[in-house]
Amino acid sequence: MVSAGTVGSGSSTVAPIVPGGPQTTLDALAASAAATSPTPPAIEVEGLVKRYRKAERNAVDGISFEVQAGEFFALLGPNGAGKTTTLSILTTTLGPTEGRARIDGFDVVADGPAVRRRVGIIFQKPSLDRNLTGEENVRFHAILYGLYPYAPAFGLMAAGYRRQVAEWAELLGLGREIFDPVRTYSGGMLRKLEIVRSLIHRPRVLFLDEPTTGLDAPSRRALWGYLGDVRREHGTTIVLTSHYLEEAEQADRICIIDAGRIVATGAPADLTAALASEWLMVDADDRGRLREELVRRGHAPSGEGPFRIDVGTRQAHAALRAIETPLTLVRTHAPSLEDAYLEIVGRAELADGRGDGDGAELADG
């Protein structure tokens, strides 16, 4: 377990970047996921390849992974990495070119209907019918999944269904508004309604394809809080793709893909520890003396000053205390998942302005 060991930064490696994020619920989630289960893996993917017609390269290029039941799994990668393609194959709307995938033991090609009954999906683009009311959207889903018989109006639907709708409305914080067209709902409410809808057939695996794109911070946090509750209550396996690194940091396991291939996989903290280094930036008026001292103490300072020195985990304080040269600048850098991600994917366009946010500067220290 890597922890921050920073001086004056106060930010820890695995803490969510969103202040007050749903950390408490997530601890419980992690604990529940750790419990071993006798059931087959929720997801098994073996050598999956997808090449779109007329495409020059494989969108998904031979990936394999497993997700255990109840696990919170994040697929991370830049645009075009193959995340959505993978999700489409796992939810049976796209056929693989090679390889196989199973959900809850059912093959996505051979047992399509069985797989579709067992998965729920929140699409990247909202998939509610904006001309229908909240209730009509939910009713449509319930009928398609064979939960209730069709009836042309709400009042004619089964009593059990009508009771359920009252519960869902309460869960959403909606009263009569559940009978209003969804185009009158806020963005956060739309997403929440989609999640409620995706869960009414009790899927074993819930896929979320960049579910919080376009939502403001409070809506994002509320949504994650709700998903945490769902996981605790039903043990639903969650597979997330996201651009928001802080969301992926809350996952039990992360799989980073780039250009259709898996480039790294592991717990967020392990990825961070393995792939990004912790370092100190120091400077002094007498740079020559400082450099000499740093070399003497076994560091390998890089740069002409300020000097960057790599330190081990929890070694920053000891390293600083030993330095006798008066310092004018001390800056710490604790690696975040984002640093690890950027190092892995090596994409410069994601780097602007967020990588060093957790440093602290002391002028005339």
Added chain:
Amino acid sequence: MGEVWAIAAIAHRDFVKLLRDRVRLFSELAFPLILIILLGPALQSGFGSPGGLDLTTFVFTGVLAQTIWQSAALGLISLIADREEDFSQEIFVSPVSRYSIVAGKIIGESLVALPTGLGIVVVGLLIGVPLSPVVLVALIPVSLAVAVYGGAFGLLILANISSQRTANQIFPFVMLPQFFLAGVFNPIHDLPTPLAVLSALSPMRYAVEATRNVFYGLQPGAPAPEVTPFDVNIGVMAASFLAFIALGTVLFVRAERNR
């Protein structure tokens, strides 16, 4: 039973959607009404009444069939846009069979086409097209048949295109020639051989002619144009319907997964 409910739910949604979408309802009506109100009388005043034929009535019957047929066909093709950005992705990940999706969509889009047909009939009555009660009643089943037939044609087109952009590009080539080959505003029984062959191959033609069979066969005192016999039209419609559905569904289901 679940599949039947699913078909009903899919059809129900299409219909409810139309009723709430006033702009679409209006725009679906606008084009045929322009043709009937402006083109019919314009042809009439330019060409007179060849063989005693009332051109306003002739255009009315043609446009009625063409609009219903085309509306259902386009409704099916809209599945392709839906798949990319709308609610239909929700339908495609549900356990409902692909065949039920197609069935629900054809029934739904047929139901959607009918109110447009009703609007055209009302305007026809207002501008003085002779429509006896018998004709009005007889137009209901024939319009339904035309709609379902149009839906099947739309499915076949849908199964062969990959995006809405392609759909928009090929649409004029698929639909516009049929306006003339099907004889929506023009006679088609004295065409030169190449055009006569193309006309016989135009699926829309049989929808237009079957509607004219019903109108001119039952409306007393309306001098009739030359029309292919009813049995032939209905026979071709039924056979093409089955072929379009079978081929369209197979191609569609395959294309869906092998993108």
